[in-house]
Amino acid sequence: MKATTAAGGGFVGYGPGEKPRWEEYSKCIHCGLCLNACPTYRELGLEMDSPRGRIHQMIQVDRGRLAVAESFVRHIDLCLDCRSCETACPSGVEYGRLVEAARGQIQEYYRRPAAFRLLQRFFLCQILPHPSRLEKLGKLLRFYQRSGAERVVLASGLLKLLPRHVAALAPLAPRMEKPFFTERLGAVVPAEGPRRYRVGFLAGCIASLAFARLNEATVRVLARNGCEVVIPAGQGCCGALQVHSGLRERARELALRNIRVFEDGGFDAIVTNAAGCGSVLKEYPQLFEHEQQAHYTAAQAFSKRMRDVTEFLDEIGLNSSFGRLERRVTYQDSCHLLHAQRIRSAPRNLMAHVPGINLIELKESEICCGSAGIYNVLHPEMASRLLQSKMKRVDESEADWIVTANPGCLLQLSAGVRASSRPERRVMHVIELLDEAYECNSASGRRI
Amino acid sequence: MSVEPGGILPSQKARVVDSLQRLLGRDHVLYQPEDLMLYEYDGLSTHGTPDAVVFPLSTEDVVEIVRLAARERIPIVARGAGTGLSGGAVAAVGGIVVGFSRMNKILAIDLENQRARVQPGVVNADLSLAVAAEGYYYAPDPSSQKACTLGGNVAENSGGPHTLAYGVTTNHVLGLEVVLPDASVVHTGGSCWDRPGYDLTGLMVGSEGTLGIVTEITVRLCRKPEMVQTLLAVFDSVADATRTVAAITARGITPSALEMMDGFTLRAVEEATHAGYPMDSAAVLLIEVEGIEEAATEDAAQIEAVCGENLAREVRRARTSAERELLWRGRKNAFGALGRISPSYYVQDGVIPRTRLPEMMEFIASMESKYGLRIGNIFHAGDGNLHPLLMYDSRNPEQSRRVVQAAGEIITRCVELGGSITGEHGVGLEKNELMPVLFSENDLAMMRTIKSVFNPDGMLNPGKVLPTGKMCGELRVSAGAGGPGDERR
Ligand SMILES: Cc1cc2nc3c(=O)[nH]c(=O)nc-3n(C[C@H](O)[C@H](O)[C@H](O)COP(=O)(O)OP(=O)(O)OC[C@H]3O[C@@H](n4cnc5c(N)ncnc54)[C@H](O)[C@@H]3O)c2cc1C
Ligand code: SF4
Ligand code: SF4
Numbered sequence: 001m002k003a004t005t006a007a008g009g010g011f012v013g014y015g016p017g018e019k020p021r022w023e024e025y026s027k028c029i030h031c032g033l034c035l036n037a038c039p040t041y042r043e044l045g046l047e048m049d050s051p052r053g054r055i056h057q058m059i060q061v062d063r064g065r066l067a068v069a070e071s072f073v074r075h076i077d078l079c080l081d082c083r084s085c086e087t088a089c090p091s092g093v094e095y096g097r098l099v100e101a102a103r104g105q106i107q108e109y110y111r112r113p114a115a116f117r118l119l120q121r122f123f124l125c126q127i128l129p130h131p132s133r134l135e136k137l138g139k140l141l142r143f144y145q146r147s148g149a150e151r152v153v154l155a156s157g158l159l160k161l162l163p164r165h166v167a168a169l170a171p172l173a174p175r176m177e178k179p180f181f182t183e184r185l186g187a188v189v190p191a192e193g194p195r196r197y198r199v200g201f202l203a204g205c206i207a208s209l210a211f212a213r214l215n216e217a218t219v220r221v222l223a224r225n226g227c228e229v230v231i232p233a234g235q236g237c238c239g240a241l242q243v244h245s246g247l248r249e250r251a252r253e254l255a256l257r258n259i260r261v262f263e264d265g266g267f268d269a270i271v272t273n274a275a276g277c278g279s280v281l282k283e284y285p286q287l288f289e290h291e292q293q294a295h296y297t298a299a300q301a302f303s304k305r306m307r308d309v310t311e312f313l314d315e316i317g318l319n320s321s322f323g324r325l326e327r328r329v330t331y332q333d334s335c336h337l338l339h340a341q342r343i344r345s346a347p348r349n350l351m352a353h354v355p356g357i358n359l360i361e362l363k364e365s366e367i368c369c370g371s372a373g374i375y376n377v378l379h380p381e382m383a384s385r386l387l388q389s390k391m392k393r394v395d396e397s398e399a400d401w402i403v404t405a406n407p408g409c410l411l412q413l414s415a416g417v418r419a420s421s422r423p424e425r426r427v428m429h430v431i432e433l434l435d436e437a438y439e440c441n442s443a444s445g446r447r448i
Numbered sequence: 449m450s451v452e453p454g455g456i457l458p459s460q461k462a463r464v465v466d467s468l469q470r471l472l473g474r475d476h477v478l479y480q481p482e483d484l485m486l487y488e489y490d491g492l493s494t495h496g497t498p499d500a501v502v503f504p505l506s507t508e509d510v511v512e513i514v515r516l517a518a519r520e521r522i523p524i525v526a527r528g529a530g531t532g533l534s535g536g537a538v539a540a541v542g543g544i545v546v547g548f549s550r551m552n553k554i555l556a557i558d559l560e561n562q563r564a565r566v567q568p569g570v571v572n573a574d575l576s577l578a579v580a581a582e583g584y585y586y587a588p589d590p591s592s593q594k595a596c597t598l599g600g601n602v603a604e605n606s607g608g609p610h611t612l613a614y615g616v617t618t619n620h621v622l623g624l625e626v627v628l629p630d631a632s633v634v635h636t637g638g639s640c641w642d643r644p645g646y647d648l649t650g651l652m653v654g655s656e657g658t659l660g661i662v663t664e665i666t667v668r669l670c671r672k673p674e675m676v677q678t679l680l681a682v683f684d685s686v687a688d689a690t691r692t693v694a695a696i697t698a699r700g701i702t703p704s705a706l707e708m709m710d711g712f713t714l715r716a717v718e719e720a721t722h723a724g725y726p727m728d729s730a731a732v733l734l735i736e737v738e739g740i741e742e743a744a745t746e747d748a749a750q751i752e753a754v755c756g757e758n759l760a761r762e763v764r765r766a767r768t769s770a771e772r773e774l775l776w777r778g779r780k781n782a783f784g785a786l787g788r789i790s791p792s793y794y795v796q797d798g799v800i801p802r803t804r805l806p807e808m809m810e811f812i813a814s815m816e817s818k819y820g821l822r823i824g825n826i827f828h829a830g831d832g833n834l835h836p837l838l839m840y841d842s843r844n845p846e847q848s849r850r851v852v853q854a855a856g857e858i859i860t861r862c863v864e865l866g867g868s869i870t871g872e873h874g875v876g877l878e879k880n881e882l883m884p885v886l887f888s889e890n891d892l893a894m895m896r897t898i899k900s901v902f903n904p905d906g907m908l909n910p911g912k913v914l915p916t917g918k919m920c921g922e923l924r925v926s927a928g929a930g931g932p933g934d935e936r937r
Binding site for chain 2: 034
C-alpha cells in the first residue's frame, strides 16, 4: 500500500491481511447478470452500487487505479451483504467473501469519523460480545420502553438533538421481551415422546432479549419433533455483525467461544432460528483460512453440524399433527437463508404441512427488505426505500400474514406493516406459525 | 486496442457537466474519474472511458441531453444494463453515456390487445413477470433476460432459445419513440401491425444505437401456450447430436427451442447448476415443443423417435415445471458456468445454415488442436447460431493472441459456409471491421447512406457497426481481454 494519486485520492492497493484476491475476483466475467438481483442497483441504477461494479472497484484498488478512500468506502458500505448477487451469478463468484475481505481492509486502513468509530467499538466490541453487559443494557432499554419514557422522548423531538445515526437507532430499537431468554441458558429441554435427536440451540445475543418468545417457540417446536434441546451456557454472539463490518479479529474470538461451547455436546445438529447468524455460523471456516490449522479444523467440524431450524425440520420429516389455520400467508425469503445458505424450499415445505394455510408467492420475495443486520441503522434512507418497495409487493399479495425466517427481517417488516394501510397484518417467523398450528391442535381446533 | 480519442475537451468539460447538472439535477450526472471507471466496460472486454454519464427519467430529459451534446459536438452512447457482448454500450471515443437504468417504468399494459408500452430501461424478465399472473409473457428470451433491458434488446435485435419459433426482437416490436441526434422526436410504427409507409421500426431495431436513441417501446405480448414439453436428448457423439438437429426439422416439426451443448460445456454446467445433465455424455440437445395439448404431445413423441433413430443414448422428458426450469437454468447459465473453470473466455457468435452443423463442429475441433485451446460449444442449434467459447488465461498474452486468431478463423468459416458474423450479439466495435467480409462495397455504401440520414455527423455511438477502415477484416478484442480482472489498458 502506498500513497499515490489514484482516483479518489489517498492510499492505493491493499494492505497486509485478508483482501479480495485474484483467484476469487477473476471468476467475475462482468456479464452483468447480477445487476437486477441487487437491491441497491435496483433502487439507484448505478453501476458503482451493483455487484459487478463493486467487484470492479475492488479490482481497481488491487490494480492501484482506485484508492481506499471516500468513494470506494461509500459504495462498499452501501452493500447490504445480502448475497442476492451470488444466487444470480452463473460464474460462481463468492461475492460475500470478497466484500467481507474488502471491509476488513477498510476497517484496518481507512479512518472513519470519530463518532462512527466510537459507536462501532462500543456496540460491536464492548456490548454484543459480553452477554452480561448486553443484558444490563437490555434491562435498561426494557425499562425505558415500558415506563412510558420512550413515548415521551419520541414525542418530544429530543432525538433531534442527537447525531443522525443515533437518532435513527432509537425508534428502531427492538422491543425487549420479558422474561429474557438468557434465563434459559444451561437448560436441557426433553423431547416430547421418544428422543430422536439431540440438538444444541444457539439462541443469539440480541435475540435472547428481543425474541425470547420466538426462541421459546423454537424450543417447543423442536421438542414436539422428538428433539432433546440443549441450550448450552457460555454461548454468545455469533459474530455476524462483526464480520459484516470487517471486524474480523473480533469475529474470530466470538467464533472460537461458540465452537468450544458446542464442541463436546454430542449434538446431532446445532440449530439456530436466525438466518443471518446461521450463514456466518456455517461460514466460520472462512474466518480461519489463514489461521491455525487446529482452529480451522474445529470450525469445519462445527459448521458441518450447523443447521437452520427450517432446514433441520424439513430434513428430519415434520411431525404434522397440526390444527387448522385458515389464513392467506406470504413468505419473504430471508436473504441469508436463500442467498447465503441456499435454502428456498424448506420453509415453504414446512408451511405446506399446515392445513388451511394458503401460501401466496410474494413477487420479488428474493429481494432484501432492507433489514440486513444493522444496515437499517447505518443507511436508513436506502433501508426505507427497500422497505417501501417490499410493502408494495406485500399489498399486491393481499396476505393476512407475512412469514419470514430471521429476526432482523421480522423487525423491518413489522416496521413496514405499522406504517402501512393494514397495520393489523401479522409478521411472524415460520417457526411461530408452526408453533401456533401445533397449539391450536392441542387446544382441539381452537381457531385463532 | 486503439480508437482515436475524442469526447469532451478538458476546457469544455466543466461547462458541460454544469449544464447537465442543471438540466437533470446533480444526482443524475456522473463525472468523477472514480465513477466513470465503472462505465468503461460492458459484457465484452473492450473498453473506453466516457467523459460523463447521465441518467434521464423521461423523453424530455433525453431531448435536452441530445440538444446539449449536439450544440457542444459531443458523442453520445446509449446504455441499458451493459450486458452486451460486442462493446456496443462502451464509449469508444469518450463522450456522454446515457444510462437508461432509471427510465424503467412499464407505462401501459393492454392485455386485450396483447401489447405493452414501456420505457427502454425495463428489464426483459420484469415485463414478463408483470403479466405472468394473467397468462402472458414477452417472447424474446435472451439468456441474459434477468438483467438486460428492452432498449438494449431493441438495439441489438436480441434473440434467445425460443427465437426458433417466435422470431427475434424485431418480430415483437410494434412501435418506437426515438430521439434523433438533432434532438427531434419521431414515432415509428404504432400499436398495430403493418402500418403504411416505410418500416422505420424495422430499421431502428438492430441499429445498435447508431441511428437514434429509443425512449419508448411498444411490444407485443404472447399468451402462454397450453402445454410445453421439454426434452433432454443425450448423445455419445457430437456428430449424432448435430445430425439429429437437421433430422428433426426435416420431419416438419418446429420445436420452439432446440439447443445444443457439447460434453465439455455440459460438465461445467452440471457442476454449477446440478441440472441433471449426464456427466459422461458427449453432447445433449435441449428441445422444447409447445402448443395445444394434442399437438405438443404428438410432436414430443415424434422427436423422441427421431432422436432414437439418430442414436440418442437416452431421451428424458421434464415432468414438472420445476424440472423444466432446472433444465433451462443449466442452459441459461452456461456461459457463466464456464467462467468458473477458466479465468477468462471469449464468446464467439456466428451463424451457419443448420445443415452444416456437423462440418462446423469438426472445424472447431480442428481449431482446438491447431491453437492448443479448449473450446466449449453452446448452440442455438435450431437456427444455426453458434456460441463457441474459447477458454484462456488473460495473464498469458501469448495465449490471448491465439484466442483472437482462432475466433477470427471460426467466424470466417461461418461466412464461407453461407452464414453470418453475428447471430444476436451484434457488431458493435468488436466486429465492425469484419463487415466487408459479409457485405459488398455497394451494400455497405447503402448502409452508410442510411446512417447519414439519421446520424449525419456520426455523433451517435461512433466507431460501431460500420467499418472504420482502420483495421482490415479483424476482430477487435484486446489481447488480454476477459474479465475485469484482466489488464484492460
Ligand atoms: C451471459 C450473457 C448471455 C447473453 N445471451 C444472449 C442471448 O441469448 N441472445 C442475445 O441476443 N443476446 C445475449 N446476450 C447479449 C446481451 O445481453 C444483449 O445484447 C442485450 O440485448 C443487451 O441489453 P443491455 O440492456 O445490456 O444493453 P447494453 O449492453 O447496455 O447496450 C447494447 C446496445 O444497445 C444500445 N442501447 C441500449 N439502450 C438503448 C436505447 N434506449 N436506445 C438506443 N440504443 C440503446 C447501446 O448503445 C448498445 O449499442 C447475452 C449477454 C450475456 C452477458
Ligand atoms: S453475475 Fe457474477 S460474473 Fe456476472 S458480473 Fe455479476 S458477479 Fe460478475
Ligand atoms: S450483496 Fe446484495 S447489496 Fe451487495 S452487491 Fe450483492 S446483491 Fe448487491
